[in-house]
Amino acid sequence: MNPHQSELDAPAAKPASGKVPIQFDRSWYDELQGRLDKGGPWDDWQLFQLAKQAEEASLVTSFEEMICLKHLQQVTPLPHQVDTARKVLFEMRGRAILADEVGLGKTIEAGLILKEYIVRGLVQKVLILVPASLVLQWVRELNQKFAIPAVAQKKAHSWQNPVVVASIDTAKRDPHRDILLGSEYDMVIVDEAHKLKNKKTTNYQFMLKLRKKYCLLLTATPVQNDLGELFNLITLLKPGQLGGQSDFTSNFVFEKRVPKNGEQLKEELAKIMIRNRRGDGELDFTKRHVKNIEVELSPEEMELYNGVTRFVKDQYQAAGGNLSSMLSLVTLQREVCSSRDAVFVTLVNLAKKLAPDSPLRDRIWELVALIKAIKANSKAEQAMKLIREMDDKVILFTEYRATQEYLLNYFKERNMIAVPYRGGMNRGKKDWMMDLFRGRAQVMIATEAGGEGINLQFCHQMINFDLPWNPMRVEQRIGRVHRLGQQNDVQIYNLSTKGTIEEHILRLLHEKINMFEMVIGQLDVILERFEKGSSLEKSLYKIMLESSSNDEIARKVDSLGQSLEHIRTELDEQADGPGENDGLQQLMGG
Amino acid sequence: MTMSQEQIRDYCKTYLEATACQFLEKSPYHVTVKLSPQADKELTNRPYYWGFVERMGIEPETMSFCFIFDPEKHRALEDASAAPSAGHTDPVLDRHFGAVRPLPVLGPGRIQREEITFGSPRLKQIFAAARQGGRQVYLFENPGHLQRRTLLSAAYEPWLGVQYKLEFCCDVKREELHFLGISLQNGMVDDAFANRLKGKDLIPRLPENVHITPTGLALPVARERLEKLITSRLEDADSAWADAAQERLEEELLLIDSYYRDLLQDPDEERQLAFREQYEARKAEIRWQYEPRIVVSALGSGIFHLRSSL
Numbered sequence: 038m039n040p041h042q043s044e045l046d047a048p049a050a051k052p053a054s055g056k057v058p059i060q061f062d063r064s065w066y067d068e069l070q071g072r073l074d075k076g077g078p079w080d081d082w083q084l085f086q087l088a089k090q091a092e093e094a095s096l097v098t099s100f101e102e103m104i105c106l107k108h109l110q111q112v113t114p115l116p117h118q119v120d121t122a123r124k125v126l127f128e129m130r131g132r133a134i135l136a137d138e139v140g141l142g143k144t145i146e147a148g149l150i151l152k153e154y155i156v157r158g159l160v161q162k163v164l165i166l167v168p169a170s171l172v173l174q175w176v177r178e179l180n181q182k183f184a185i186p187a188v189a190q191k192k193a194h195s196w197q198n199p200v201v202v203a204s205i206d207t208a209k210r211d212p213h214r215d216i217l218l219g220s221e222y223d224m225v226i227v228d229e230a231h232k233l234k235n236k237k238t239t240n241y242q243f244m245l246k247l248r249k250k251y252c253l254l255l256t257a258t259p260v261q262n263d264l265g266e267l268f269n270l271i272t273l274l275k276p277g278q279l280g281g282q283s284d285f286t287s288n289f290v291f292e293k294r295v296p297k298n299g300e301q302l303k304e305e306l307a308k309i310m311i312r313n314r315r316g317d318g319e320l321d322f323t324k325r326h327v328k329n330i331e332v333e334l335s336p337e338e339m340e341l342y343n344g345v346t347r348f349v350k351d352q353y354q355a356a357g358g359n360l361s362s363m364l365s366l367v368t369l370q371r372e373v374c375s376s377r378d379a380v381f382v383t384l385v386n387l388a389k390k391l392a393p394d395s396p397l398r399d400r401i402w403e404l405v406a407l408i409k410a411i412k413a414n415s416k417a418e419q420a421m422k423l424i425r426e427m428d429d430k431v432i433l434f435t436e437y438r439a440t441q442e443y444l445l446n447y448f449k450e451r452n453m454i455a456v457p458y459r460g461g462m463n464r465g466k467k468d469w470m471m472d473l474f475r476g477r478a479q480v481m482i483a484t485e486a487g488g489e490g491i492n493l494q495f496c497h498q499m500i501n502f503d504l505p506w507n508p509m510r511v512e513q514r515i516g517r518v519h520r521l522g523q524q525n526d527v528q529i530y531n532l533s534t535k536g537t538i539e540e541h542i543l544r545l546l547h548e549k550i551n552m553f554e555m556v557i558g559q560l561d562v563i564l565e566r567f568e569k570g571s572s573l574e575k576s577l578y579k580i581m582l583e584s585s586s587n588d589e590i591a592r593k594v595d596s597l598g599q600s601l602e603h604i605r606t607e608l609d610e611q612a613d614g615p616g617e618n619d620g621l622q623q624l625m626g627g
Numbered sequence: 628m629t630m631s632q633e634q635i636r637d638y639c640k641t642y643l644e645a646t647a648c649q650f651l652e653k654s655p656y657h658v659t660v661k662l663s664p665q666a667d668k669e670l671t672n673r674p675y676y677w678g679f680v681e682r683m684g685i686e687p688e689t690m691s692f693c694f695i696f697d698p699e700k701h702r703a704l705e706d707a708s709a710a711p712s713a714g715h716t717d718p719v720l721d722r723h724f725g726a727v728r729p730l731p732v733l734g735p736g737r738i739q740r741e742e743i744t745f746g747s748p749r750l751k752q753i754f755a756a757a758r759q760g761g762r763q764v765y766l767f768e769n770p771g772h773l774q775r776r777t778l779l780s781a782a783y784e785p786w787l788g789v790q791y792k793l794e795f796c797c798d799v800k801r802e803e804l805h806f807l808g809i810s811l812q813n814g815m816v817d818d819a820f821a822n823r824l825k826g827k828d829l830i831p832r833l834p835e836n837v838h839i840t841p842t843g844l845a846l847p848v849a850r851e852r853l854e855k856l857i858t859s860r861l862e863d864a865d866s867a868w869a870d871a872a873q874e875r876l877e878e879e880l881l882l883i884d885s886y887y888r889d890l891l892q893d894p895d896e897e898r899q900l901a902f903r904e905q906y907e908a909r910k911a912e913i914r915w916q917y918e919p920r921i922v923v924s925a926l927g928s929g930i931f932h933l934r935s936s937l
Contacts, residue, residue, distance in 0.1 A: 057869045057919050061921065061923045062924035065925035087645065089806070091638075092758070094634075098800050100799045108746025142707075158794070159796070246908075248912065276886040278882065280886070298664075
C-alpha cells in the first residue's frame, strides 16, 4: 500500500466544517486524449516508473518538518540556525525579522527558510534586496551552499529569473520599479533592513507597495535610535502586530529610546522577531588573548620617522591647519610605522605631482636619502622571529600594498612559505590563495580584512603588523579568525614601534576601548555614538598634527580614550541597569 | 522523504540504461558513461549545439560524465588503483600551479566528474527528465511465451491508470500520491493500482494470441468517476489543518483591521485613498498566504491492458 494514503483512507476524524475548495488540473486528460487520437507517441514505461519514484522521494509528507536539511550537502547549519528557521516557518508563518547579532549567520537562516519553501513548492518567485556591495556574495552563497539558482540583477530582463538578487536602490528606480510593483513575489528578503526604518523614505514606500507572500527582514540593529523604527519595520511585515501607531505609542513608548511595559512588548516582539545573541548557550565564542610587542627602531629608522613627522607637520602648518587636503600626507606618517617601502612609494607619487621647480622636491629627496640609509626592517625581523616561535598557521595583516610585497619577499628569502591576499584579487584567485594557505603555506599576508570570503576558522594566530586607525577595521581583521566555528582561543599579536604615534594608537585601542578582548558587536554602537561629532580617525589625525610634543599627544589621546570609556560605561549601565525603565539593550537581549 | 546513496545509484543507473547511455566503467560507488543523444539533450543544457547538429546533419559528439555516488569509498578505490602510477603529474608544474589545478581538462576526451547527492542539481535534472519523459504510457501485459501456443486467445481488459498528486496548501503544505486505476470495461475502481501492476511485465506492443475486450466506459466518464471518488474521500477526510489555517487567516484579518480602522477614517481624502489601497493589498496578501485549498493534478497517466481476471 502507498504509505501516504493515511489521510484518505482514515475514517473521517471530524466532519469538515467548511468545504475546502478542490482544484482539478486536467491538462493530463487532454494530452492523453490527444495521444490516443493520434495513436501515440507513447512514453517509456521505465521512465514512467522513475518519474513515480522521483515523486515519492521528493514528496512533502508532513506540514511541519524541515525537509530541506536532507537536500543540503554544502552547508551544515548550526543548531540555533535550524531552530530559528523552524520557528519562522511554522510559528511565524514566513513573515519575520531576523535580528541576530553580527556574525551568527542570518544569511544561513534566511537561506534555510527559502530553501524549505522552495522544496515544498510553496515559493517559486523570489526577490532578494541587499546593499549593492553584497549582491554577489548573496548570489554565491545561495548557489553554492543551498543550490538555489539565484542570479544577480543586471539588465531589465534579469527580473524574469525566478530568484533575483538586486540592490534596493536599483529596484526602487524606474524602469525597474514598475516591473517589480507589477509582479507578485512568493518571497521577499531584505538584508540590512534597518535601512527601512524611516517611513518617509522611498525605500520604505517601495517595500510597502511590493506584493509578497512571505517576507524576511534581516538586520543586526533593529533599533538604532528610536522605538518608532521598530514599529515601522513590523508594519512592513504585519501591520497591527503592535496595534495602531497611537496604540503603540501609548502602550509601549516611554521615551524615544525607553520602552514601557517591557515584558509585554517583548512578548509581542517574540511573535515576529528572532534575535540570537552571542553568549546565549552554545553560542559562546572562544577567548581572545592579546600580546603587544614593542619594536625598537634602529637609529636610521628613527631618523626617517622623525624626518617624515617634521615634513608632515610643516606642510600642515603651511596649509593653515586644513585637514582635508592633508590626507595623503597623514598616510605618510602612518606608513612610516609600517615599512620604508610603503613610505617610498607614497613619496615618489607625491614628487610626481609637484611642479619641477617646487622647493618641496628637495625635501622629498632628503627623505628618500634617509630611506636609502635604512638597511633592515626591525619590525619584519620581529615578525619573523615570532612566526618561527609559534610554528603554526598565522595570518598577518598590513594596511599597505608595498609592505605586503616587501614581506612576501622577505619571508621567501628566509624559506618561509607565505601567500598574499588583497582586495583587488578576483574571486578565483582569492579562493586559490585560501586553499594554499589551508594547505601548504604557513603565513598569509593580507591587506584586506573587510568584505567577506576570508573565513579562516582553521587558523587562530594573527599578527597586526601595523594598526589601522579605525577600530572597525581592526575588528574586521579579528573577525576573519575569531568567528563561529573557531575551536581555539585566538592569539592576537600587535607590533608597535616604540617612540612613535603607533604606541599611542595601540594604547587607545587596547587599554581604553579594550577592543581586542571586547564582546564583538558592541564596538559599532560605541563608535556610532562617539562619531556624532567627527570620526575617531580624523580626531587622531588632528591630535597628531597639532601636538608639539610626545607628551601632548599622550595627553590628548588619553582624553579621547576617556570619552570613549565614558560612552562604554554608559552603555553598560543601560544594558544591566536595574530600574523601572528597562533599557533598549535589555529589550533586544534577554 | 529522501533517498539513500544506494537508491540514488540505482536510480541513476536505471535512468542511464533507459536512455541507452554507454557505460564505460562501473563500480558500486561510481559510474562513467558516455551519454546517449537523448540523455545529452536532457542533461547538458546545450540547445544551440543540438540545434546546430540537427540542422547540419552531422554526427553528434555527446558528453561523458563520471557520476560519483560515494565520494569517500570512490576516492579510496581510486587511490588504491592509482598508487603504482603515481607521479603522473609534473612536479615542476605542480609547484607552479599550487595545490589546485587552475583549469580543468577541456576537449572531447574530457570526462566531467560529479558527485551526486540528494538535492544536488544534477539529480534534480534527472528527476525532471524522468518526469518529462515518463508522463503517458500505452502498455500491454506480457502473457509469456506459453500463451502463443495455447488455442484460446486471452482476453485483455483495458484500464485507465492515473498517478494523482494531492497538494494540501495553506501557508504550509503537505502532499499525497495516489495511483488510481479504473477498468474501462466495467468501471471497477482500484485505489491501489500500483499493486495490481506489481510483478507484471509490461510491454508497449500487443502480444500475439490476445484480444482486447470492448470498452464499456468512455474515457471522460472514467475520469469523472475517479475525480468523484477523490472528492468524496477528501470531503470525509480530516480537515483540521484547513480549519486551523482558516483560523489563522481570520486572526490576521482582525489584526490588520485594528491597524487600519483609524487610518481609513483619515479626513484627508487622498491619504485615505492610499490607506484603503494598502489595506486591500494587505488583505489580498493574507488570503494568498493562508487560504486553504487542495490542488489535484496528475503526474502520469496511461492505458494499461491487463489480462482479464475473469
